[in-house]
Amino acid sequence: MYKNQLDLVFSALADPARRGMLEQLAGGESNVGTLAKPHAMSQPAISKHLRVLERAGLIQRTRRGREHRIRVDPRPIEAASTWIGHYARFWKQQFDAIDAYLKAHEKDIHTNIQPKELQK
Amino acid sequence: MYKNQLDLVFSALADPARRGMLEQLAGGESNVGTLAKPHAMSQPAISKHLRVLERAGLIQRTRRGREHRIRVDPRPIEAASTWIGHYARFWKQQFDAIDAYLKAHEKDIHTNIQPKELQK
DNA sequence: CTTATACATAACCTACAGGTTATATAAATC
DNA sequence: GATTTATATAACCTGTAGGTTATGTATAAG
CATH class of the missing domain: 1.20.5 (Single alpha-helices involved in coiled-coils or other helix-helix interfaces)
Incomplete structure (x- = not known):
């Protein structure tokens, strides 16, 4: 099914783990491992949440060596x-x-x- | 699973049909049939969407005869x-x-x- | 060169979202 | 009293969300 931007943004915001990650990112750019720490779930689960945020356009990712730097896109x-x-x-x-x-x-x-x- | 208010509100807003109903309700109080008209789906589907909005606290319902009057709760x-x-x-x-x-x-x-x- | 680190991907499971048709219920109309 | 109208509920189906474990891949460190 084809979802528009608002659909994707609101459903991304509907999960407390993802809202938590966005709040963490209010403190500035971060990486996957650091974002994962406060959340009681496996690393692949974190990766999935980040992908949801990314598809909604809420975060952007740049690779720096083996590390992924994550930052918010406010638009x-x-x-x-x-x-x-x-x-x-x-x-x-x-x-x-x-x-x-x-x-x-x-x-x-x-x-x-x-x-x-x-x-x- | 237990969902908090923000979870419920954001996931209620994540569906275009439900956002559409809220926009319709910006024109004032309405009823189920009227809210259903612009949406290409069955009446039970509309009922389900309204229940989602109601559980999120976004709308309130009062029965008036066989009609259900629906209005937005802005809080x-x-x-x-x-x-x-x-x-x-x-x-x-x-x-x-x-x-x-x-x-x-x-x-x-x-x-x-x-x-x-x-x-x- | 080997090992550890930081991530992604695959395969799987369970629960739920969102639609359907069929049926029930209560109120209004004829 | 019988029918129509406004709505809910039940049972069902399909797809996807969100979690898991196991494994792969690229970079960094020893």
Whole structure:
């Protein structure tokens, strides 16, 4: 199946081990062994997680001898942040508006009188 | 397996059909049938997607007769937005800093002279 | 040259995601 | 009361996610 960038980024972020690795990489460039240490799993499992992050475009890899240097690429995560941030703000605003509305009509609700905007 | 809130939210967002439903819900409260229409899949498939969104806390449901009214709950998406936004900003800043650094040392690079910060 | 290190790849297993069709349930309509 | 409408649930299938162990490969160190 063909997955787009957002699909890949969000599903990469859905695993705590992978989010952990990204957090580790916030401290700067690293390598596979160092990234593996805090995680209680085999080395091939780490390799798989890194490949998922790489396919989502979230990390980039350069070989330096037998070592693989890993660093974050901030661009796809920024795209995801834009998507999610847009809706987060929009819904928060909606939510706050409803909240304010409910507060304004508190008396009506308590007296079981429905403001006509909500009547069918 | 036990999944935390962030896991559930990100994996819920990883499917384009579910993101589509959330976008539909940005236009306001809706019901299952209406949410189903734009998606080329069976009604049970829609029900499953809605259950995933519900378990992630992204939507709330109230029964009104035989109809289920669905609306967004902005709180979990805001949590996800916070996580992702934090790192997005951080990495963008890192990225821009590296970019600026590279620009500042452009001549050194072109002449193959390595600034001593990068020497092994 | 031999051994150790840092990784990837292969083969395998189990669980679950995401779709299907068929059926159930509850409410609305005729 | 019978039918239609709105939805859920069950049973099933296929593919893939995420883990394992075993093995391969290239580079570094002794």
